Amino acid sequence: MSKTKIIFASDLAPIRGFSQIMKDEPQAVYGDLLEHLKNSDYNIVNLESPLCCPDGLITKSGAAFSGEAEHIASLKAGNFNAVVCANNHTFDSGLSGFRMTSELLAKNNIAKVGAGENIFEARRELAFEVNGIKFALFAISEGEDMLGATENSFGVRPWEVEKLADEIRAARSKYDIILVSAHCGLEYQPYPSFYVYEAFELWAKAGADMIIGHHPHVPQGMTCFGKTPAYFSLGNFVFYQPVKFFHRKNGYFLEIEADKNGIVSHRAVPYHIEEKNLRLLNSEEKADFEKLFARLSAPLASAETARQAWNAVLAYNGLAGFQNELEKILNTMRETPAKGAAMLRNRVTCIQHSSQWIDGMSRIIDGSIGEAPAEMVEMVREFMTREL
DSSP states (O other), rough: OOOOOEEOOOOEEOOOOGHHHHHHHHTGGGGGHHHHHHHOOEEEEEEEOOOTTOOOOOOSSSSOOOOOOHHHHHHHTOOOOOOEESSTTTTTTHHHHHHHHHHHHTTTOOOSSSSSSSSHHHOOOOOEEETOOOOOOEEEEEGGGGGGSSSSEEEEEEOOOHHHHHHHHHHHOOSSEEEEEEEOOOTOOSSOOHHHHHHHHHHHHTSSSSSEEOOOOBBBOEEETTTTEEEBBBBBBOOOOOOOOOGGEEEEEEEEETTEEEEEEEEEEEEOOOSSOEEEEOOOHHEEEEHHHHHHHHGSSSHHHHHHHHHHHHHHHHHHHHHHHHHHHHHHHSHHHHHHHHHHHHHHHHHHHEEEEHHHHHHHHOOOTTSOOOOHHHHHHHHHOOOO
């Protein structure tokens, strides 16, 4: 039976230190990962940036950025067939930037999924066929900064957990393989938010063959819900962050083999993000990564321990962490009212933040904010503070 190899990579944004490199030598940024990208049947990446910015950047809770039209050459050099647009940066340059980016992608035969000028376009799955195998890719995001699409407004596919489950069930008879891309979860944490765990489990039960998460900008672990592998965060890909935190400089892409009967194999391929390019880990680094990945994955084997891991994230943050974040928002609101307002609005409307605040405040009220397995809290501390 014919097999197909799919590569799924996480956040790509031609910004900061990578911007000029990706224009001068489009393929160089991939380093020795390029051989993998060239030897796959179909490559997908989360495009975490528009490629055009005709009207400037929007005001939002976090950073806003854009690449340039010339960066399309780097996407092509990476052999990418499709991009996920269901993320919190797709509309950083507004609707005009999205339209121009969409036109650029179409002109270069690169498909897109997960965003649109209305909810119907944003919900539409990407259907593609490779070696006679019919695939569907659904892409969903949290609709940060109130940029979830509606019937009458543009945006990304918002966090419609039950709706997506219904669509997966309906699609099951039409496709051999159903993939779900989910841009979600609290940034920089070693363990996923519990609402993410619950959503992934629901989509697996609905019939998804594989679920792939990204957005936290650090690698997180994986589990299997029945026969469905679920990876919670691949970490950064071609996304340069000028920081010394170790885990923001490492990530992994997925090599997936499938046939008409389902997923045959899947593996995480880890790499390090250098100042000028990506590189595969050497044998010693890879062994260290595999140990870390096992530690990150262990609590995800059951809902009970996944909840404990999430409680460990809240415990590490603690009362002081919530106080510091409130002070940061208030100080920003005093200095730059629109920016501060965007930050506060996002804490209320975006589920990654609202779930953290609701769960955290509830545990402060009942006195349990510090209650979590000590080894998990220590794991969070190690993960959050390790530097290069």
